[in-house]
Amino acid sequence: MQDDSYRHKGLRRKLVDSLRKKGITDERVLAAMDAVPRHFFLDSAFADLAYEDKALPIEREQTISQPYTVAFQTQLLEIKKRDRVLEIGTGSGYQAAILGKMEARVFTVERQEQLFYGAKELLAELGFTSVRCYYRDGTKGLREFAPYDKIIVTAGATEVPQTLLEQLKIGGILVIPVGRRSQKMLRITKKSETEFVEEDFGDFRFVPFISGTESK
Ligand code: SAH
Numbered sequence: 001m002q003d004d005s006y007r008h009k010g011l012r013r014k015l016v017d018s019l020r021k022k023g024i025t026d027e028r029v030l031a032a033m034d035a036v037p038r039h040f041f042l043d044s045a046f047a048d049l050a051y052e053d054k055a056l057p058i059e060r061e062q063t064i065s066q067p068y069t070v071a072f073q074t075q076l077l078e079i080k081k082r083d084r085v086l087e088i089g090t091g092s093g094y095q096a097a098i099l100g101k102m103e104a105r106v107f108t109v110e111r112q113e114q115l116f117y118g119a120k121e122l123l124a125e126l127g128f129t130s131v132r133c134y135y136r137d138g139t140k141g142l143r144e145f146a147p148y149d150k151i152i153v154t155a156g157a158t159e160v161p162q163t164l165l166e167q168l169k170i171g172g173i174l175v176i177p178v179g180r181r182s183q184k185m186l187r188i189t190k191k192s193e194t195e196f197v198e199e200d201f202g203d204f205r206f207v208p209f210i211s212g213t214e215s216k
Helices: 007-022 027-035 044-048 067-077 094-100 114-127 162-166
Strands: 085-089 105-110 130-136 150-153 166-176 183-190 196-204
Touching: 007 027, 007 067, 027 067, 027 094, 027 166, 067 085, 067 094, 067 150, 067 166, 067 196, 085 094, 094 114, 094 183, 105 114, 114 130, 162 166
Parallel strands: 085 105, 085 150, 105 130, 150 166
Antiparallel strands: 166 183, 183 196
């Protein structure tokens, strides 16, 4: 395990200040991002880049989302302590760690077996006991623990999966990037079993949301 030096802490503080300047206002999100060492979730070759506001490569040709995107999606979720949150696309485990730090109860699913094992091990080692990892196809959600207060998708979908809407509580929020070449960040609030309010928060770019699982 890499250590969390004063230099890393200083770089992280600067990153958080820059996120505040870019319009992130939820202080609980900012505090979580200040507390979680992002460089732990990257290959040591990228440790020096961990506190730049950039997406970076992880294994299996996937990416850890840009810090601004993590902050933005988390802010849209309006996380409250003890919320049951489903994340689709564990990847490095960083987004799940941020949600865990905010005292949510996190269920995170990943379709790449190698990434699932890596994140599960790392999150356990870092003491994130409220984060549970599953090796699954997230297009199906995670039915056995539904319904959720919040659902976050961290891969670009071509449409909103009906299954995810079904697995939300009434009053629950789904944050999902939808589109082909680039994605619109949608926040969908479930008002009743049949009524949903959709808000569009502009363009982002994600790796694709793909159905089925992949083993090593
Ligand atoms: N939240 C991650 C971002 C990883 S990139 C982080 O903080 O690092 C998106 C991830 O979604 C990739 O790891 C990809 O394998 C995964 N993914 C794509 N489609 C999926 C699906 N149907 N089910 C589960 N995971 C999926």
